[in-house]
Amino acid sequence: xxxxxxxxxxxxxxxxxxxxxxxxxxxxxxxxxxxxxxxxxxxxxxxxxxxxxxxxxxxxxxxxxxxxxxxxxxxxxxxxxxxxxxxxxxxxxxxxxxxxxxxxxxxxxxxxxxxxxxxxxxxxxxxxxxxxxxxxxxxxxxxxxxxxxxxxxxxxxxxxxxxxxxxxxxxxxxxxxxxxxxxxxxxxxxxxxxxxxxxxxxxxxxxxxxxxxxxxxxxxxxxxxxxxxxxxxxxxxxxxxxxxxxxxxxxxxxxxxxxxxxxxxxxxxxxxxxxxxxxxxxxxxxxxxxxxxxxxxxxxxxxxxxxxxxxxxxxxxxxxxxxxxxxxxxxxxxxxxxxxxxxxxxxxxxxxxxxxxxxxxxxxxxx
Numbered sequence: 379x380x381x382x383x384x385x386x387x388x389x390x391x392x393x394x395x396x397x398x399x400x401x402x403x404x405x406x407x408x409x410x411x412x413x414x415x416x417x418x419x420x421x422x423x424x425x426x427x428x429x430x431x432x433x434x435x436x437x438x439x440x441x442x443x444x445x446x447x448x449x450x451x452x453x454x455x456x457x458x459x460x461x462x463x464x465x466x467x468x469x470x471x472x473x474x475x476x477x478x479x480x481x482x483x484x485x486x487x488x489x490x491x492x493x494x495x496x497x498x499x500x501x502x503x504x505x506x507x508x509x510x511x512x513x514x515x516x517x518x519x520x521x522x523x524x525x526x527x528x529x530x531x532x533x534x535x536x537x538x539x540x541x542x543x544x545x546x547x548x549x550x551x552x553x554x555x556x557x558x559x560x561x562x563x564x565x566x567x568x569x570x571x572x573x574x575x576x577x578x579x580x581x582x583x584x585x586x587x588x589x590x591x592x593x594x595x596x597x598x599x600x601x602x603x604x605x606x607x608x609x610x611x612x613x614x615x616x617x618x619x620x621x622x623x624x625x626x627x628x629x630x631x632x633x634x635x636x637x638x639x640x641x642x643x644x645x646x647x648x649x650x651x652x653x654x655x656x657x658x659x660x661x662x663x664x665x666x667x668x669x670x671x672x673x674x675x676x677x678x679x680x681x682x683x684x685x686x687x688x689x690x691x692x693x694x695x696x697x698x699x700x701x702x703x704x705x706x707x708x709x710x711x712x713x714x715x716x717x718x719x720x721x722x723x724x725x726x727x728x729x730x731x732x733x734x735x736x737x738x739x740x741x742x743x744x745x
Contacts, residue, residue, distance in 0.1 A: 380682075381679060381682040381683040381684075381737070381741050382682075382683060382684065384502055384683070384737040384740050384741055385683050385684075385685075385733070385734065385737040387502055387737075388498060388502060388733040388734070388736045388737035388740070389733045391498050391501065391502070391733065391736070392729070392730075392732060392733045394498075395494050395495070395497075395498050395732050395733070395736065396476055396481065396729060396732070398425050398426075398494045398497065399481060399486060399490055399491055399494045399727070399732075400474050400476070400481075400483075401421070401425050402418070402421075402422065402425065402460075402485075402490040402493060402494065403469075403474045403481075403483040403484065403485055403486050403490055404469060404474055404483075405417060405418040405421045405422075406418075406462070406464065406465075406466045406467070406468060406469060406484065406485075407460055407461050407462055407485070407515065408461065408462060408463065408464060408465050408466060409461040409462070409463070409515065409516050409517070409518045409519040410519065411465075411466060412441075412442070414466055415442065415443050415460070415461055415515035415516075416436075416443045418460050418461075418515070419436045419443035419444070419445045419460060419513075419515060420436055420443075422434070422445050422460060422493070422513065423435065423436060423445065426447070426497055429497050429498070429500065429501045430447075430500050430501055430504075430505035431505060432447070432448075432505055433447075434446065434447040434511075435447070437527075439523060439524065439526065439527040440522075440523035440524075440526065440527075441523060442514070442515050442516050442523040442524060443515050444512065444513065444514055444515065444524065444527055445460060445511075445512075445513040445515075446510070446511070446512055446513070447500070447510065447511045448505075448507075448509055448510030448511055449507070449508070449510050450510070450530065450531065451510075451530065451531060451532075451533055451534040451535070452508055452509050452510030452531070452534075452535060453508040453509065453534070453535060453536050453537075454506075454508065454509045454510070454535065454536065454537050454538075454539065454743050455509075455510050455511075455512060455531055455532050455535045455537070455538045455539070455702070455707075456496045456499075456500075456509065456510070456511040456512070456539050456541060456739075456743075457511075457512055457528070457531075457532075457538055457539070457540050457541065457698055457699065457702065458489055458492055458493050458496060458511075458512075458513050458514075458540065458541035458542070458714070459489060459513055459514045459515065459516075459517035459518070459698070460490070460493065460513050460514070460515050461514070461515045461516060461517060461518050461519075462484060462485035462488065462490075462518065463488075463518050463721050464484035464485055468484045469483070469484065472484050472723060472725075474486070476729065478729060479728070479729055479730070480717070480726045480727065480728065480729060481726065481727045481729055482724075482725060482726045482727075483725070484725065485725070486715070486717070486725055486726065486727045487543050487715050487717045487718065487719055487720055487725045487726060487727050488542070488543055488715075488720035488721060488725070489541060489542050489543055489714050489715065491543070491714060491715035491717070491727040491732060492541030492542060492543060492713070492714025492715050493513060493541060493714075494732070494736075495541065495713075495714060495715070495732055495735050495736040495739060496511055496541050496736075496739065497511075498732075498733075498736035498740075499736050499737075499739040499740040499743060500740075502736065502737065502740040503740050503743060503744060506743065506744075509743055510531065512527070512528065512531050514527070514528070514698070517697070517698055520660065521698055521701070524698070525701060528698055528701055528702065529701070529705060532702045532705055532707045533705075535702075535707050536707075536708070537672055537707070537708050537709070537710070538699065538702040538703075538707050538708070538709040538710075539672070539709075539710055539713050539739065539742065539743070540697055540698065540699040540702075540709065540710065540711040540712070540713065540714075541713055541714040541739075542697050542699070542711055542712055542713075542714050543712065543714045543715040543716075543717065543720060544712045544713070544714065544715065544716050544735075545691045545693055545712060546691075546718070547686075547689070547716050547731070548688070548689040548690060548691040548712065549669075549673060549676060549688060549689070549690050549691070549710060549711065549712040549713060550664075550669075550690070550691060550692075550693050550697075550699075550710075550711035550712030551666055551669040551670070551673050551690035551691065551692060551710070551711075551712075552630065552663075552664055552665060552666040552669065552690075552692035552693070553663065553664040553692070553693055553694075553695065553696050553697060553699060553700055553711060554600070554628040554629060554630055554663055554692075554693070554694045554695070554696065555628070555629050555630075555631075555632065555634075555635045555659065555660075555661055555662045555663030555664075555696065555700060556626075556627070556628055556660045556661045556696045556700075557626075557627035557628075557629070557635050557638060557639065557657070557658060557659045557660055558624070558625070558626060558627070558657045558658075558660050559591075559623075559624065559625040559627070559642055559655060559656065559657045559658065560622060560623070560624050560656040560657050561584070561587060561622065561623045561624075561625070561642070561653060561654070561655055561656065562620070562621075562622050562653075562654040562656065563580040563583050563584050563587075563620065563621045563622070563623070563647060563651040563652070563653055563654075564580060564619065564620055564651055564652045564654075565577065565578030565579055565580035565583065565617070565618060565619050565620070565621070565649070565650065565651040566578040566617070566619055566650075567612075567616055567617055567618075567619035568616070568617040569615065569616065569617075570614075570615045570616055570617055571615055574617055577617030577619070578617070578619070578649060578650045578651055579617050579618055579649055579651075580610060580618045580619055580620050580621035580649075580651045581610035581611060581618040581621050582649050583621065583647035583648065583649040583650075583651040583653075584608055584610055584621035584622070584623045584651075585608075586647070586648060586649070587623055587645060587647070587653075588605040588608065588623055588625075590645065591603050591605060591625050591641075591642070591645075592604075592605065594637075594638055594641050596634065599629070599630065599631075599634055600628075600629065600630045601627070601628070601629040601630070601634045601637075601638065602626075602627065602628045602629075603625060603626075603627050603638060604625065604626045604627075605623060605624070605625050606624050606625065606626050607622075607623070607624040608621065608622065608623045608624070609621065609622045610622070621651075625642075628694055629663060630663055630665070630692070631663050631665060632662050632663055632665070632704075634663075635659050635662065635663065636659070639658055639659055642655055642658075643655055660696075661696040661697075661700035661701060661704075662700055662701075662703070662704035663700065663703075664696075664697075664699050664700045664703040664704075664709060664711065665703065666692065668703040668707075668708055668709050669690070669703075669708070669709060669710045669711070671708055672708050672709070672710035672742070673688075673690050673710055675742055675745055676688055676710065676713070676738065676742055679738055679741035679742050679745065680738055682741070683734075683737060683738065683741065685734055685738065691712075693712075697711055699711040713735060713738070713739055713742075714735070715727045715728070715731070715732070715735070716728040716731035716732075716734075716735060717731075
């Protein structure tokens with residue numbers, strides 16, 4: 379089957395794709411509502427029925443539901459998630475709409491349209507035996523329960539294709555790594571009026587750390603270090619004996635993440651507080667080298683299909699593709715929806731592009 383034939387068949391599937399997307403969007407699925415996540419995983423099995431001969435299944439990993447189709451350790455893994463950031467009830471305010479050009483509704487762009495495009499690609503290919511699809515339900519909250527199943531699923535893969543949304547139509551050829559730190563500082567309380575010098579002010583030490591950590595950023599390398607939350611103190615007349623500081627770190631390379639991690643773990647409080655470092659490197663950077671070959675294949679497939687030339691972008695946010703790239707598996711991200719508004723009220727998806735991206739995905743998997 380030629381690329382142009384794939385595109386034509388994908389366009390024939392477009393009405394069914396939009397119907398499936400509506401069903402997914404109307405099954406609200408915030409990450410922190412476990413019942414809703416179980417419900418959408420089960421409903422997605424039913425919605426997918428008939429797209430390919432083999433049924434999908436729901437598994438439970440570390441207490442979270444996972445939707446899965448195909449072999450547990452495929453050669454090509456299609457990776458995505460069913461959870462969203464939107465609480466149950468959002469549909470009453472932001473209902474699903476479709477005017478033929480755009481679909482709107484909570485979670486349509488991030489990333490339920492990508493899920494449907496993955497299903498359509500499998501249907502176009504006749505359910506290839508060496509391809510698998512994995513959809514988790516806790517990506518928006520860090521994928522803590524899903525990390526092991528993702529690692530096992532990509533253990534023998536030659537490629538992982540992540541169905542997260544595009545960036546203005548561009549694929550995501552690199553993602554910053556994320557690190558999170560929650561630092562607890564213990565000082566010594568004292569009366570702020572009578573004996574302030576007998577105390578150890580944990581608030582001041584936390585403030586020093588916030589300033590020091592900010593100086594570790596490297597603008598030229600794209601490394602950001604951002605203190606985000608600080609808590610300290612008990613009463614207005616007491617030297618703070620305890621403080622907590624949270625810091626967000628983003629970097630383009632694993633080396634930069636490791637540099638910042640070493641600085642955190644080697645930091646000492648000048649004021650005398652004891653320091654306990656929590657957190658660390660969360661999702662390693664998805665570096666451009668991991669996506670380069672797959673991106674070239676995607677560009678060639680788009681050219682053969684007669685689509686507009688594909689662009690690649692590096693983005694600051696992380697996804698589960700960071701995890702598969704860190705495992706050494708070639709990973710290309712952003713093959714999901716074309717649209718805009720992730721996590722925003724104006725979230726929308728291009729309807730015609732759903733067929734184009736499904737055909738592009740099928741062409742990539744086939745090659």
